[in-house]
Amino acid sequence: MSAVLLEAKTVAKHFGGVKALRDVSLSIRHGEIYGLIGPNGAGKTTFFNCMTGLYVPDGGGFVFDGAPLMADAPDQAAARGIARTFQNIRLFGNMTALENVMVGRHVRTKAGVLGAMFQNAATKTEEAAIRQRAIDLLHYVRIEERADDLARNLSYGDQRRLEIARALATDPKLLCLDEPAAGMNATETEQLRDLIDGIRRDGTTILLIEHDVKLVMGLCDRVAVLDYGALVIEDAPAVVQKDQRVIEAYLGA
Amino acid sequence: MKNSRFFRSTVGIGLMAGALIALPFVAALGGQAWVRILDFAILYVFLALGLNIVVGLAGLLDLGYIAFYAVGAYTWALLASPHFGLHWPIWAILPIGAGLACFAGVLLGSPTLKLRGDYLAIVTLGFGEIVRIFLNNLNAPINVTNGPQGITLIDPVSFGAFKFSGVTQILGVSVSGPQKYYFLLIALAMLVIVINLRLQNSRIGRAWQAIREDEVAAKAIGINTRNLKLLAFAMGASFGGIAGGIFSAMQGFVSPESFSLIESIMILAMVVLGGMGHIPGVILGAVLLTVLPEVLRYGVGPLQMALFGKMLVDPESLRMLVFGLALVLVMRFKPAGLWPSPERQRELAEAKQ
Numbered sequence: 001m002s003a004v005l006l007e008a009k010t011v012a013k014h015f016g017g018v019k020a021l022r023d024v025s026l027s028i029r030h031g032e033i034y035g036l037i038g039p040n041g042a043g044k045t046t047f048f049n050c051m052t053g054l055y056v057p058d059g060g061g062f063v064f065d066g067a068p069l070m071a072d073a074p075d076q077a078a079a080r081g082i083a084r085t086f087q088n089i090r091l092f093g094n095m096t097a098l099e100n101v102m103v104g105r106h107v108r109t110k111a112g113v114l115g116a117m118f119q120n121a122a123t124k125t126e127e128a129a130i131r132q133r134a135i136d137l138l139h140y141v142r143i144e145e146r147a148d149d150l151a152r153n154l155s156y157g158d159q160r161r162l163e164i165a166r167a168l169a170t171d172p173k174l175l176c177l178d179e180p181a182a183g184m185n186a187t188e189t190e191q192l193r194d195l196i197d198g199i200r201r202d203g204t205t206i207l208l209i210e211h212d213v214k215l216v217m218g219l220c221d222r223v224a225v226l227d228y229g230a231l232v233i234e235d236a237p238a239v240v241q242k243d244q245r246v247i248e249a250y251l252g253a
Numbered sequence: 254m255k256n257s258r259f260f261r262s263t264v265g266i267g268l269m270a271g272a273l274i275a276l277p278f279v280a281a282l283g284g285q286a287w288v289r290i291l292d293f294a295i296l297y298v299f300l301a302l303g304l305n306i307v308v309g310l311a312g313l314l315d316l317g318y319i320a321f322y323a324v325g326a327y328t329w330a331l332l333a334s335p336h337f338g339l340h341w342p343i344w345a346i347l348p349i350g351a352g353l354a355c356f357a358g359v360l361l362g363s364p365t366l367k368l369r370g371d372y373l374a375i376v377t378l379g380f381g382e383i384v385r386i387f388l389n390n391l392n393a394p395i396n397v398t399n400g401p402q403g404i405t406l407i408d409p410v411s412f413g414a415f416k417f418s419g420v421t422q423i424l425g426v427s428v429s430g431p432q433k434y435y436f437l438l439i440a441l442a443m444l445v446i447v448i449n450l451r452l453q454n455s456r457i458g459r460a461w462q463a464i465r466e467d468e469v470a471a472k473a474i475g476i477n478t479r480n481l482k483l484l485a486f487a488m489g490a491s492f493g494g495i496a497g498g499i500f501s502a503m504q505g506f507v508s509p510e511s512f513s514l515i516e517s518i519m520i521l522a523m524v525v526l527g528g529m530g531h532i533p534g535v536i537l538g539a540v541l542l543t544v545l546p547e548v549l550r551y552g553v554g555p556l557q558m559a560l561f562g563k564m565l566v567d568p569e570s571l572r573m574l575v576f577g578l579a580l581v582l583v584m585r586f587k588p589a590g591l592w593p594s595p596e597r598q599r600e601l602a603e604a605k606q
Contacts, residue, residue, distance in 0.1 A: 052473055053472075054469065054472070054473065074472040074473050074475075075472055075475045075476060075477045075478070077475075078473065078474055078475025079475050083473075083474065084473055086470065086473075090467050090469060090470035090473075091466075091467070091470070092462065092463050092466035092467055092470065092471075093466055093467075094462075094466055095459070095462055095463070095466060099459060099462075102459055103459045103460060103462075103463045103471070103474065103476070104474050105456075106456060106459070106460050106463075106474065106475060106476050107474065107475030107476070109456055110456075111455060111456045111457070112457065113452070113457055113484065113488065115455070116451050116452050116455030116456070116457055116458065117448055117451055117452070119451060123455075126456070127455070127456070130456070166474060167474065169474075170474055170475055
């Protein structure tokens with residue numbers, strides 16, 4: 001619980017005149033669950049998108065695992081060990097649940113076109129390993145019995161789980177979850193909480209964007225609050241909860 | 254139990270192989286023209302499966318696919334005809350044709366990486382036309398393609414002394430040129446079917462499908478969408494190039510007229526009508542769309558004579574009319590194609606409930 005895994009340095013992003021992120025600096029440590037909260041439109045998802053390379057920041061940058069992250073290269077970010085889920089679930093709807101997770105192994109495997117055509121021993125071995133790993137991950141998130149169903153036909157909660165399994169398939173060092181509990185009922189949220197906790201115990205650092213304050217406060221080691229694109233505070237949940245500025249941000253001054 | 258299944262599938266394959274071997278000889282009973290139609294049906298299967306990689310797997314709507322076919326066809330025509338006095342062997346020309354078509358594919362792919370759907374369709378459509386117009390006008394100042402007159406007297410496919418044109422006696426059976434091409438094309442089609450199947454269930458194939466389904470999510474899990482899209486274009490184009498070479502050799506003549514927009518649309522229609530991304534469906538689509546117009550061509554005239562005693566509608570225009578109507582009806586009642594993949598079928602059934 002010491003070394004910094006991800007450091008954001010004065011990250012700025014604006015869309016036209018709207019300043020979505022104003023010089024946000026924060027650091028996520030190895031092995032922690034880090035919560036990122038804030039009212040709607042505070043810039044949480046924009047921060048995610050900058051970090052995972054979907055947006056190019058207008059200022060500042062990220063250092064991940066000791067080296068700077070390239071902007072505008074999402075596949076590089078994933079290769080370096082950052083995986084994410086999306087606020088509005090983005091699965092590959094017409095592929096089966098198992099295939100979705102198998103795609104996640106893409107970045108950690110290397111069979112090419114020639115391998116696929118000639119089905120040499122290395123390709124077959126790799127393919128079998130991909131399949132086995134995907135099955136294991138479906139077990140891990142407990143949707144193994146839906147393996148052969150199309151992703152689009154899964155229930156909402158299962159889709160969330162599948163998205164997490166797909167992200168885990170990339171062997172991430174940092175797993176970023178964008179509002180994973182949105183739209184879930186109390187039981188589902190409870191199960192999700194256990195899942196996230198388990199993932200952390202298995203050694204993956206987690207960055208969590210969430211609206212469910214109870215979930216965040218119960219789960220996270222540290223919490224950062226964004227408001228109007230600026231970092232308000234970054235501290236332990238107990239401290240954040242009592243902070244006057246946070247209360248103002250949420251309730252309106 | 255397992256043995257009987259093995260036995261049954263062996264018998265099934267045996268029967269199918271028998272039917273495929275007998276087909277050109279049965280068709281020859283109706284004249285060699287029907288064997289040629291068969292040849293084209295299989296050539297289009299080949300083309301449609303090439304396009305299926307781009308459209309069906311990677312989800313990139315390509316309306317200029319015929320351009321790669323043209324590149325392959327002209328490569329063969331220029332390297333194996335009296336036009337330049339070159340007569341290179343097949344093992345040299347076919348790879349060169351495929352390579353040039355592949356290059357053309359990357360050339361088309363690279364500026365269109367950020368385009369999707371309709372916009373990609375417009376650019377690829379333009380590309381197809383550009384290639385055709387180039388072929389039409391490259392007869393001056395240096396005569397490269399012989400312009401609209403096209404190139405004639407193109408060498409047939411040959412392996413050593415064995416030529417694919419003309420009649421040969423094989424084991425006491427006389428086999429005509431189109432029949433020989435039929436077997437060559439069947440072999441090539443088998444090859445492209447195997448490649449398609451293997452790609453579909455591979456790491457690369459899954460990545461293509463992921464791009465088709467959701468490009469942003471595909472990027473986020475580490476798929477290099479740029480390289481994989483280019484790869485899809487390049488692979489599809491290479492198959493187009495090979496098909497073009499065989500077409501050129503089979504016809505003995507090429508002109509820019511064979512590579513018009515309607516051809517691109519026909520091949521795309523085969524993929525969509527049959528069932529996008531589903532290999533048996535694409536094969537069915539290709540065979541139907543090649544054979545059906547010909548059946549109408551030969552059937553409509555005599556039918557009118559028999560029914561009304563005179564020609565009411567010109568068979569040529571009626572043929573296209575019936576054909577168009579058939580396409581509309583299929584898309585109305587079988588929107589996923591005539592033979593969609595089981596997953597797509599299930600999904601449509603669920604949507605109806």
